[in-house]
Amino acid sequence: MAGTSGKTINVTIKVWRQKNKNQKGQFETHPMKGVSVDMSFLEMFDVLNDRLITEGKDPVAFDHDCREGICGMCSMYINGRPHGPKQGVTTCQLHMRSFKDGDTIVVEPWRSAAFPVVKDLAVDRSAFDRIIASGGFVSVNTGNARDANSILIPKDDADQAFNAAACIGCGACVAACKNGSAMLFVSAKVSQLALLPQGQIERDERVLNMVNQMDEEGFGNCTNTAACEAECPKGISLENIARLNREYISASNFANRK
Amino acid sequence: MATSPKLDSKIPDGPLDQKWTKYRSTVALVNPANKRNLEVIVVGSGLAGASAAASLAEMGYKVKVFCFQDSPRRAHSIAAQGGINAAKNYQNDGDSIYRLFYDTIKGGDYRSREANVHRLSEVSGSIIDQCVAQGVPFAREYGGLLSNRSFGGTQVQRTFYAAGQTGQQLLLGAYSALQRQVGMGAVKLYARHEMLDVVNIDGKCQGIIARHSVTGQLERHFGHAVLLCTGGYGNVFFLSTNAMGSNVTAAWKAHKKGAFFSNPCYTQIHPTCIPVSGEHQSKLTLMSESLRNDGRIWVPKNKADAEAIRAGKLDPNNLKEDDRDYYLERRYPAFGNLVPRDVASRAAKERCDAGFGVNGTGQAVYLDFAFNMKYKYGKIEATKKGIENPTEAQLDEFGHAVIKEKYGNLFDMYAQITGVDPYKNPMQIYPAVHYTMGGLWVDYNLMTTVPGLYALGEANFSDHGANRLGASALMQGLADGYFVIPYTIGSYLSKEISTKAISLDHEAFVKAEQDVQERINKLLSIKGTKTVDYFHKRLGKVIWDKCGMARNAEGLKWAIEEVRRIREEFWKDVRVPGEANEFNPELEKAGRVADFIELGELMCKDALERNESCGGHFREEYQAADGEAERDDENFAYVAAWELKEVGNWELHKEELVYENIKIAKRSYK
Ligand SMILES: Cc1cc2nc3c(=O)[nH]c(=O)nc-3n(C[C@H](O)[C@H](O)[C@H](O)COP(=O)(O)OP(=O)(O)OC[C@H]3O[C@@H](n4cnc5c(N)ncnc54)[C@H](O)[C@@H]3O)c2cc1C
Ligand code: SF4
Ligand code: FES
Numbered sequence: 001m002a003g004t005s006g007k008t009i010n011v012t013i014k015v016w017r018q019k020n021k022n023q024k025g026q027f028e029t030h031p032m033k034g035v036s037v038d039m040s041f042l043e044m045f046d047v048l049n050d051r052l053i054t055e056g057k058d059p060v061a062f063d064h065d066c067r068e069g070i071c072g073m074c075s076m077y078i079n080g081r082p083h084g085p086k087q088g089v090t091t092c093q094l095h096m097r098s099f100k101d102g103d104t105i106v107v108e109p110w111r112s113a114a115f116p117v118v119k120d121l122a123v124d125r126s127a128f129d130r131i132i133a134s135g136g137f138v139s140v141n142t143g144n145a146r147d148a149n150s151i152l153i154p155k156d157d158a159d160q161a162f163n164a165a166a167c168i169g170c171g172a173c174v175a176a177c178k179n180g181s182a183m184l185f186v187s188a189k190v191s192q193l194a195l196l197p198q199g200q201i202e203r204d205e206r207v208l209n210m211v212n213q214m215d216e217e218g219f220g221n222c223t224n225t226a227a228c229e230a231e232c233p234k235g236i237s238l239e240n241i242a243r244l245n246r247e248y249i250s251a252s253n254f255a256n257r258k
Numbered sequence: 259m260a261t262s263p264k265l266d267s268k269i270p271d272g273p274l275d276q277k278w279t280k281y282r283s284t285v286a287l288v289n290p291a292n293k294r295n296l297e298v299i300v301v302g303s304g305l306a307g308a309s310a311a312a313s314l315a316e317m318g319y320k321v322k323v324f325c326f327q328d329s330p331r332r333a334h335s336i337a338a339q340g341g342i343n344a345a346k347n348y349q350n351d352g353d354s355i356y357r358l359f360y361d362t363i364k365g366g367d368y369r370s371r372e373a374n375v376h377r378l379s380e381v382s383g384s385i386i387d388q389c390v391a392q393g394v395p396f397a398r399e400y401g402g403l404l405s406n407r408s409f410g411g412t413q414v415q416r417t418f419y420a421a422g423q424t425g426q427q428l429l430l431g432a433y434s435a436l437q438r439q440v441g442m443g444a445v446k447l448y449a450r451h452e453m454l455d456v457v458n459i460d461g462k463c464q465g466i467i468a469r470h471s472v473t474g475q476l477e478r479h480f481g482h483a484v485l486l487c488t489g490g491y492g493n494v495f496f497l498s499t500n501a502m503g504s505n506v507t508a509a510w511k512a513h514k515k516g517a518f519f520s521n522p523c524y525t526q527i528h529p530t531c532i533p534v535s536g537e538h539q540s541k542l543t544l545m546s547e548s549l550r551n552d553g554r555i556w557v558p559k560n561k562a563d564a565e566a567i568r569a570g571k572l573d574p575n576n577l578k579e580d581d582r583d584y585y586l587e588r589r590y591p592a593f594g595n596l597v598p599r600d601v602a603s604r605a606a607k608e609r610c611d612a613g614f615g616v617n618g619t620g621q622a623v624y625l626d627f628a629f630n631m632k633y634k635y636g637k638i639e640a641t642k643k644g645i646e647n648p649t650e651a652q653l654d655e656f657g658h659a660v661i662k663e664k665y666g667n668l669f670d671m672y673a674q675i676t677g678v679d680p681y682k683n684p685m686q687i688y689p690a691v692h693y694t695m696g697g698l699w700v701d702y703n704l705m706t707t708v709p710g711l712y713a714l715g716e717a718n719f720s721d722h723g724a725n726r727l728g729a730s731a732l733m734q735g736l737a738d739g740y741f742v743i744p745y746t747i748g749s750y751l752s753k754e755i756s757t758k759a760i761s762l763d764h765e766a767f768v769k770a771e772q773d774v775q776e777r778i779n780k781l782l783s784i785k786g787t788k789t790v791d792y793f794h795k796r797l798g799k800v801i802w803d804k805c806g807m808a809r810n811a812e813g814l815k816w817a818i819e820e821v822r823r824i825r826e827e828f829w830k831d832v833r834v835p836g837e838a839n840e841f842n843p844e845l846e847k848a849g850r851v852a853d854f855i856e857l858g859e860l861m862c863k864d865a866l867e868r869n870e871s872c873g874g875h876f877r878e879e880y881q882a883a884d885g886e887a888e889r890d891d892e893n894f895a896y897v898a899a900w901e902l903k904e905v906g907n908w909e910l911h912k913e914e915l916v917y918e919n920i921k922i923a924k925r926s927y928k
Contacts, residue, residue: 054789065327066502124472129331135441138393142435148346155399161393166426169332198393
């Protein structure tokens with residue numbers, strides 16, 4: 001199983017198994033021998049699953065698709081941290097070279113009231129889609145747009161909006177938060193659109209609707225622990241939450257005046 | 259050669275540049291009251307699907323959207339890096355609709371339809387307008403205007419981008435438009451659903467069978483029209499830059515129900531991907547073509563140096579300029595490192611096969627930024643700062659900052675995967691499967707050979723001929739979804755306004771569901787000894803070796819037999835764990851691989867039939883003395899459209915390609 005570097009390690013995987021959202025789950029232990037350090041974490045799971053299938057056992061279900069850190073689908077809680085020990089990377093970008101020979105690695109699903117377990121390590125994050133549906137857009141029908149360069153946007157604003165828009169909707173922020181708050185995710189979208197001229201018309205309505213939907217989905221309150229920022233693989237900054245709070249207060253005041 | 263009577267491309271009459279305008283103003287319309295009674299099924303939520311679904315819902319149609327991921331935002335389009343083309347001519351460098359049209363036809367090696375490509379160029383500008391209006395944060399200049407860069411196969415700067423995350427930003431724009439319609443109740447969303455068959459009634463496509471991945475339940479859905487926006491089939495090779503779930507199943511089921519499959523042998527092998535690192539490899543990672551703006555591709559000039567590098571005895575940074583072979587700049591001085599992908603990939607293979615490859619496996623070349631980092635950007639920045647005689651260290655520092663700003667996320671990704679710092683060492687790259695130009699045959703309306711069944715985006719064959727230019731897939735996906743289908747669907751649906759929703763108890767629905775159920779049961783009951791991945795890897799290796807960057811008749815004939823053997827063994831010996839009525843990713847994979855195997859045979863058959871070299875299809879028998887591809891316009895200027903009779907037995911139909919506006923010529927980038 002050696003890769004180009006030729007180095008391998010032995011590790012023990014303790015992985016959460018749960019048949020579906022209604023049944024209770026438990027940990028299962030699997031020794032993994034001769035794991036190439038060039039392997040990605042998910043490739044290590046591929047090897048494990050291959051073995052389980054050959055042994056006639058049920059493979060571990062987990063979500064993944066792009067394996068490039070951009071689709072936001074992978075979601076493992078590794079040794080007590082969403083996406084594992086490395087800062088700024090998703091589970092799929094984590095490589096075995098981040099672990100030591102002899103390590104025991106505990107792998108769980110995202111745990112949050114708003115993200116029920118589907119099976120094993122896969123959870124249901126459709127609440128995020130409903131939050132976006134409640135206001136995370138600019139209302140412009142196809143064909144109604146004017147020439148792109150007629151909207152001038154200062155580079156700094158465009159860059160800041162881009163940084164906020166880099167959120168991949170993975171939900172690590174929620175998993176990291178002891179309150180299960182989705183503030184970082186919501187604030188990223190609110191910020192992106194609040195920073196751009198295109199987003200101004202619906203600015204107040206947007207933040208009120210999105211926050212309202214977030215509460216309805218059962219996400220917890222934000223108590224500024226900053227765990228979300230520390231674990232976000234895309235470096236979405238807490239400044240966005242500050243901006244969301246300002247937007248919300250200003251929109252509420254305005255709504256009250258109306 | 260005459261076009262088969264079974265293929266009516268429905269290209270409107272009139273001069274090329276007026277076809278689309280005239281079509282739009284004369285196509286039959288559906289009045290708003292009737293639209294509310296017409297249901298459209300959109301399978302896929304990538305750029306093509308999300309944009310089509312949002313636009314159709316805005317117009318008043320009742321829309322259902324399906325995707326297999328847990329959210330529509332995760333469709334494979336999210337991973338596109340480099341950019342999207344549009345003939346805006348914002349850089350005032352001579353771009354125009356005609357030039358984009360011309361570049362695309364030439365880039366496709368004269369194997370695409372003029373009318374479709376011209377329409378694509380015409381609507382390209384509106385795509386950028388639409389995306390900006392949605393709040394897509396494209397890169398900008400200090401004056402606040404949009405920024406552009408160059409991509410391969412062109413000499414103008416027409417590519418719009420958002421760092422190395424253009425696909426993400428465009429898809430999130432389309433997804434937000436889609437979710438807006440979901441919120442308004444105009445679109446119903448079915449995530450974690452996999453379409454497993456289309457349902458034809460009265461010779462028209464009127465619905466689908468889908469499996470809910472979480473419960474395993476099979477569902478029947480009726481639609482007056484069905485749009486397949488299900489992406490490409492590059493994963494037939496097992497290793498590709500596609501997302502793990504990308505598959506051919508939806509298109510293949512349609513093929514088995516009468517939709518012709520076109521040009522399956524045209525595969526794009528992308529020149530700049532991270533080389534394979536070991537047995538465990540599950541996918542390959544692209545390093546965006548945009549890097550070729552500033553990265554120079556080379557291998558050592560002398561074999562001895564290549565051997566020393568491979569053995570780890572020589573640091574490439576220490577190899578003298580004179581001892582490096584910048585083979586693209588040498589062979590193609592006019593386009594240099596920016597030649598189209600097929601040309602760049604073949605050139606890399608040629609050097610590696612000749613023994614000049616650079617990593618342990620010999621299957622890699624360098625993509626080197628050192629020169630431009632220091633002497634282009636470093637110098638510019640030094641001049642800006644007023645430093646007259648900058649030191650090497652200063653040049654390095656200044657250039658580093660510029661490169662980081664332009665390509666930061668790609669460099670991070672490279673470092674993450676390889677464990678090597680690309681700011682200090684040249685990147686190692688090698689070609690990998692990336693995109694499939696082939697797909698379901700569609701007419702000008704994007705309708706397949708089955709009435710009411712459409713294919714959009716990478717799933718169809720239409721615009722890129724035998725080779726796609728960089729940054730043109732995103733353009734095509736969004737053109738199809740935002741600006742083409744909203745018009746062309748009217749020409750069909752205007753005749754369907756009196757078709758009532760068909761009962762889901764109709765025998766055709768019942769039968770289709772039964773067939774799907776039986777196949778699932780069959781897969782689960784084999785309980786053989788080999789995993790799905792085992793078969794997938796084996797298939798991938800055969801297709802890569804025999805139907806990859808270079809093909810020949812002998813190899814293809816062998817591959818066809820071998821793929822048949824794989825199919826037989828698969829159905830005897832595959833082991834699929836778990837049950838039908840539960841979340842079972844292995845079962846989904848098994849169904850997809852079974853379809854890939856059938857497709858693999860057709861790819862080889864198509865490649866064998868095409869006795870010429872064009873674009874991504876390089877037949878070793880058809881090359882000039884200098885190794886350049888030799889096209890045969892007299893005999894092969896056609897679209898191959900395969901009709902499935904039964905698995906392993908197809909009939910070929912041909913659509914003649916007529917060039918009225920472009921003089922078909924030898925494609926040269928020298
Ligand atoms: C790494 C990478 C980088 C790229 N970079 C660029 C670039 O810079 N510029 C460019 O122009 N092009 C680029 N491309 C190509 C481009 O991204 C794709 O061609 C394009 O995004 C395809 O879009 P699509 O909408 O046709 O399909 P996809 O985005 O692949 O979407 C397919 C959809 O279909 C759904 N689906 C598939 N099968 C089923 C089924 N059976 N049932 C239900 N749903 C199903 C999926 O869930 C998904 O929603 C890149 C490609 C790759 C791999
Ligand atoms: S804010 Fe960060 S952690 Fe939260 S969903 Fe977005 S990318 Fe993931
Ligand atoms: S699998 Fe897409 S981000 Fe990890």
